[in-house]
Amino acid sequence: MIKKTSTLLIAAILGLTTVALAACDSDDGPAEKAGQKMDDAADNASDAVSDAADDASDAIDDATDN
Template sequence: MKIKTLGSALMIAMLGFAGLSLAGCDDKGPMEKAGEKMDNSVENAGDSIESAGDDVQDAADS
């Protein structure tokens, strides 16, 4: 259950970062581009953790 909670927390953080990036100007500077790469990395990590948690749960149910 902790794994899904961690995945949810990461998704909430990612949405918060995405909202902040939309509040800025239209031109993307190097820091904004780096932030977007970090957001994508966090999202991918959260998806991986959630998938691993689902696999563990499926294995436990079998």
């Protein structure tokens, strides 16, 4: 349960960081495009971690119900 909480906390922090970075001015130079790709990658990683934590939690719940 602690691992799930810490995983979700990390995912939330990554998501908030991504939102904060995305709120910056949108000059579409090469650095901005690279930064946007990094933001997208962080979002995808955050979503994957969150989904994995949910799946693990569901599996644990199913295992302990029997």
